[in-house]
Amino acid sequence: MDGIIPGVTAVVAGIFGVVVGVIATVAFRFSERAHHRSPEAPPAELDEGLVRVLAVLRSAAVVLDGEDDVVRASPPAYALGVVRNDALQHPAIVDLVRQVRRDGVIREKELELPRGPIGSGTVLLQVRVAPVGPDKLLVLAEDRTEARRVEAIRRDFVVNVSHELKTPVGALALLAETVQDAADDPVAVRRFTQRMQAEAQRLSALVHEIIELSRLQVAGALQExxxxxxxxxxxxxxxxxxxxxxxxxxxxxxxxxxxxxxxxxxxxxxxxxxxxxxxxxxxxxxxxxxxxxxxxxxxxxxxxxxxxxxxxxxxxxxxxxxxxxxxxxxxxxxxxxxxxxxxxxxxxxxxxxxxxxxxxxxxxxxxxxxxxxxxxxxxxxxxxxxxxxxxxxxxxxxxxxxxxxxxxxxxxxxx
The missing domain is CATH 3.30.565.10 (Histidine kinase-like ATPase, C-terminal domain)
Incomplete structure (x- = not known):
């Protein structure tokens, strides 16, 4: 009987020790999570190398914290409308961020988004979302609008230009022939020469505006x-x-x-x-x-x-x-x-x-x-x-x- 009681006591003590260990472990884990979620905890600073990279990127770059709030955004991110009022602007990008936040897998997608809050202008962005660090995400958006517009411009440029240029070019040819026939009439030569100058100026203005419009349509997104x-x-x-x-x-x-x-x-x-x-x-x-x-x-x-x-x-x-x-x-x-x-x-x-x-x-x-x-x-x-x-x-x-x-x-x- 005396040998049984010490054995039972030892078993009870062992069980009590295990329970205490489990409780301590759970309490530690709970305390650690509460510490990370506490609003009083100071936010982690961005890595200095990452800050330098963001400063030189030509693409729009946005760093999000664990709550998907904007920590830092490059000037192109504001200029392209990806970020306004210190928040991601487009639901499609927010959806990509949520997917990456869910499973940590890098995602990339081409999105056609409104360029601003009004108007029909759109911007084509190649968006890539990737985790950087334990709780931060990096959103990169590259403007691909130019590539999309080039093909459309090529299709109708020749038709429009040839249609509009044929009028002043034909007028110049006709006036030159008239001047040649009226070589012995100084008054007529003067009158038709003035008409030729006017048509030449109109042709020059037309070519200039065609070039300007074509540059706008092909370039699409602003370069500077x-x-x-x-x-x-x-x-x-x-x-x-x-x-x-x-x-x-x-x-x-x-x-x-x-x-x-x-x-x-x-x-x-x-x-x-x-x-x-x-x-x-x-x-x-x-x-x-x-x-x-x-x-x-x-x-x-x-x-x-x-x-x-x-x-x-x-x-x-x-x-x-x-x-x-x-x-x-x-x-x-x-x-x-x-x-x-x-x-x-x-x-x-x-x-x-x-x-x-x-x-x-x-x-x-x-x-x-x-x-x-x-x-x-x-x-x-x-x-x-x-x-x-x-x-x-x-x-x-x-x-x-x-x-x-x-x-x-x-x-x-x-x-």
Whole structure:
């Protein structure tokens, strides 16, 4: 009996030790998980090598933490619209992230996504999601829009160009033959020579705009994206349109808020605003006014070009952005129009994640509005934009009765 009791005691002690060990192990595991999930735990710093790699990548790069919040994003990620307001913007990319988070397998997919919150512009991204470290994910997005557009442009470029070039080329050939036949008539030679010069200038303008439009369509995605002050864009466009406006004694009035920024290409934006101004001047009568207004509303920068011209009929408004379409072909010949200006504006807007809208009524003029998403500048990215400047907006057409209260300074360009 005395030998049995010590044996039972030893068994009980062993069982008690095992139970205590199990409880201690479970408590340790629970404590470790609670420590990792605690909001008070400081976030792990990114590896210095990874930070340097992200700084030099041309692709959009985003690092997510364990809660799929954005830890760091490269400037192209903001410019392409992958990240806005410090969060992944597109549900398709979020879905890829969740799949990788679930099983840790690297995934890659080609996605066609909206370029901005408005407009029909899209961007084709090759997206790759991979884990980096215990709880972080890396999202890489490379812009492949250019490759997709090249084939489409090749299909219709030759047809469009040959159709439009044959008119001025045929006119030059006919005029040259007429000059040859009228060699003994100085007055006729002078008259036909002037016609030849006009046709040559029209041909040169047409070739230039065809090249510009083709470059936009083929390039698609912007090659050199930076933070652009809209003030500089409007000032340069107005300065380029000054000569044509002064020839018709047309005053260009600039107004609105100028201290706004967008992501994009400065030269392309100037070209778009200049084309809108050239159209407004060309289709306005002498001694009238063209207004340019800038404002920011709901995350969009809106540049309005308002004229008091002939206006556009409702049944033709849907086609004005088509390549080579002219509302009045005879007037286009008189003004040197090629029918490509508004098409270029449309492509520039789409490539910047925006769109172009219009209001027009015959006899009352037109308003064209170029809308571009405002720059979502990260806090750590200082802006090199000049100090804010406020201008009074120009008179607007009846379709927009929005009140402006941006300032009291006016700026006019014209005779």
């Amino acid at each position: 994206v930076s933070t652009i002050p809209v003030r500089d864009v409007v000032s340069e466009a107005v300065d380029r349109a000054r000569t044509t406006a002064q020839a018709k004694n047309i005053t260009i009035t600039v107004g609105g808020t100028a201290d706004v920024l967008v992501y994009g290409d400065h030269n392309l934006l100037v070209t778009a605003v200049r084309n809108l101004l050239d159209n407004a001047v060309a289709y306005s009568a002498e001694n009238t006014r063209v207004g340019v207004g800038v404002r920011e509303r709901a995350g969009l920068v809106e540049i309005d070009v308002v004229d008091q011209g002939v206006g556009i009929a409702a049944d033709e408004q849907e086609r004005v952005f088509e390549r080579f379409y002219r509302v009045d072909p005879a007037r286009s010949r008189d003004t040197g129009g090629t029918g490509l200006g508004l098409s270029i504006v449309k492509h520039v807007a789409a490539d910047h994640g925006g769109d172009v809208q219009m209001w027009s009524e015959p006899g009352k003029g037109s308003t064209f509005t170029l809308r571009i998403p405002s720059a979502d500048v990260p806090q750590e990215m200082p802006s090199d934009a000049p100090p804010a400047q406020h201008l009074t907006p120009p008179d607007r057409n009846p379709q927009d009765q929005t009140q402006h209260d941006h300032g009291t300074t006016d700026e006019e360009v014209g005779a």
